[in-house]
Amino acid sequence: MLGGDAVTAAEQGADEGVWADLVGQRKVVATLRQAVAGGRHAMTHAWLITGPPGSGRSNAGRAFAAALQCREGGCGRCQACRTALSGAHPDVTLVRTEQLSIGVDEVRDLVRRAAMSPTLGRYQVIVVEDADRITERGADALLKSLEEPAPKTVWVLCAPTPDDAIVTIRSRTRLAELATPSNAAIAELLQRRDQVPEAIAQYAARIAQGHIGRARALARSEAARTRREQVLRLPGALTTLGACLTAASNVVEAASEEASQATTELDSREKAELSEALGAGTRGVRPRSLNAALRDLEEQQKARAKRFQRDALDRVLTELTSYYRDVLTVQTRANAPLINAEHAADVEQMARRTTPESTVSRLDAILDCRTALETNVAPLLAMESLMISLRA
Numbered sequence: 001m002l003g004g005d006a007v008t009a010a011e012q013g014a015d016e017g018v019w020a021d022l023v024g025q026r027k028v029v030a031t032l033r034q035a036v037a038g039g040r041h042a043m044t045h046a047w048l049i050t051g052p053p054g055s056g057r058s059n060a061g062r063a064f065a066a067a068l069q070c071r072e073g074g075c076g077r078c079q080a081c082r083t084a085l086s087g088a089h090p091d092v093t094l095v096r097t098e099q100l101s102i103g104v105d106e107v108r109d110l111v112r113r114a115a116m117s118p119t120l121g122r123y124q125v126i127v128v129e130d131a132d133r134i135t136e137r138g139a140d141a142l143l144k145s146l147e148e149p150a151p152k153t154v155w156v157l158c159a160p161t162p163d164d165a166i167v168t169i170r171s172r173t174r175l176a177e178l179a180t181p182s183n184a185a186i187a188e189l190l191q192r193r194d195q196v197p198e199a200i201a202q203y204a205a206r207i208a209q210g211h212i213g214r215a216r217a218l219a220r221s222e223a224a225r226t227r228r229e230q231v232l233r234l235p236g237a238l239t240t241l242g243a244c245l246t247a248a249s250n251v252v253e254a255a256s257e258e259a260s261q262a263t264t265e266l267d268s269r270e271k272a273e274l275s276e277a278l279g280a281g282t283r284g285v286r287p288r289s290l291n292a293a294l295r296d297l298e299e300q301q302k303a304r305a306k307r308f309q310r311d312a313l314d315r316v317l318t319e320l321t322s323y324y325r326d327v328l329t330v331q332t333r334a335n336a337p338l339i340n341a342e343h344a345a346d347v348e349q350m351a352r353r354t355t356p357e358s359t360v361s362r363l364d365a366i367l368d369c370r371t372a373l374e375t376n377v378a379p380l381l382a383m384e385s386l387m388i389s390l391r392a
Contacts, residue, residue: 016076017067017070017072017073017074017075017076017077017081018062018063018066018067018070018074018075018076018081018085019032019033019063019067019074020076021056021059021063021189021193022056022059022060022063022178023056023181023182023185023186023188023189023212024179024180024181024182024185025055025056025060025178025179025181028049028060028176028177028178031176032060032063032064032067032176033067033073033074035064036064036067036068036073036074037073044173044174045146045149045153045154045155046146046149046154046155046157046172046173046174047064047154047155047156047157047173047174047175047176048131048157048158048159048162048165048169048170048173048174048175048176049061049064049156049157049158049159049176049177049178050158050159050160050161050162050164050165050175050176050177050178051160051177051178051179051180052160052178052179052180052210052211053160053211054208054210054211054212054213054214054215055178055179055180055181055210055211055212056178056181056212057129057158057159057160057178058096058127058129058158059212060158060176060178061127061129061156061158062084062085062094062127063085064125064127064156065084065089065092065094065125065127065154065156066080066081066084066085066089066092067081068121068122068123068125068154069081069084069089069091069092069121069122069123069125070084080121084121084125089120089121090119090120090121091118091119091120091121091123091124091125092121092125092127093110093113093125093126093127094127094129095110095126095127095128095129095130096129096130097130097133099133099300099303099304099307100133100303100306100307101133101134101135101138102128102130102131102133102134102135102138103135103137103138104135104137104138104140104141106138107134107138107139107141107142108141110126110128110142111141111142111144111145113126114126114145114149114150114153114155115145115150115153116150117150117152118152122152123152123153123154124150124152124153124154125153125154125156126153126154126155126156127156127158128155128156128157128158129158130158130159131157131158131159131164131165131169132159132160132164132165134165134166134169136166139166139168139169140168142169143168143169143172146169146172146173147172155173157169157173162175162177180210181210181212182210183202183205183206183210184205186201186204186205186208186210186212186215187201187202187204187205188201189212190204190205190215190216190219194216194219194220196219196220200219201219203218203219204216204218204219206339206341207228207322207339207340209318209322209339214315214318227254227258228319230254231251231316231319231320232319232323232340232343232346234247234251234320234387234390235320235323235324235346235350235390236346236349236350238387238390238391239391240391241388241391243391244384244387244388244390244391245384245387247387248380248383248384248386248387249380251313251316251383251387252313252379252380252383254312255309255312255313255316255379256309258308258309258312259305259306259308259309259311259312260305262308263301263304263305263308267301270297270301271294271297274293274294274297275290275294278290278293309379310373310374310379313373313379313383314370314373317366317369317370320366320390321363321366322339322340323340323343323347324359324362324363324366325339325363326338326339326340326343326347327347327350327351327354327359328356328359328360328363330347330348330351331351331354331355331356331359332356361389362389362390365385365386365389365390366386366390368385368386368389369382369383369385369386372385
């Protein structure tokens, strides 16, 4: 097992090329670089990159793929690096599902791709950013390719933890485990890469709790910061049963609207492209075949919208967790800084009104709600149950 380590922002700046955005991951970067260089026993055909949400698993997989194709080991400037990072390299396949799972048919397509010899690059690299979403049947289809790999094929699988990967896959890969990056490293990245002002970068890094993608979204979007402030006002507003039900309805409606904004334009474009590809309106086209293809696309789009809504609700649960974590910090007099320092007055008032035991119960209720959403409980029912449990 390979571990990551937290480093200062200044130290992180030493990483160059395709590795520059992997903040706080010096040990893993060193190991991947050694594999690219071809040191003895350093390279293997299958890797499992794990780490907490937002730690940079996908970035690590893309950087590794680019470095494997680069003649300089990941300079970040050449065409091989640029095309590999963007997904345009003919010998690098980047897989990121917008569905709830990666099924057997998609895995079989990847296996066929993995069996091909590289056309321009040094390797045929398959990067699966959501390997934890591979179904059991999909894992069975992948197994043979991992056991009997093509000579120049490298699989790079990404998942939150080793346990999230099906055991038959996990046992046939080499593990590279990322760490949670420090706030200082994330703030430095936001300033360097995204030109975010220092104050906003530090604020976003603190409240994102080590999640680089979340920090970037908060730093760049005032709307995201506004939504977060609305969530943090919820605990103090849950004074009656009616208020709890209204809050749940508002949260689910806002998540649905956020998902709709993210998918509506994409859905329309995909539908138009599919219709054009199948010759809609052209003489000789069979309407039955066209309608069947459109129905399949609509089902995929519904699954994507469901995932986007679930992701939006998960962000709400994350913000509520940070709030009650702060409440518990005050109640137990722990020597730890508040995540939501801007809401210190509200946090302290809630801490006085409630007990540490009730705060722990509320944190358990948030965890139960997350589990319910993952098991396909109706979002409104799950959120209503949560808001009632949070009522002070």
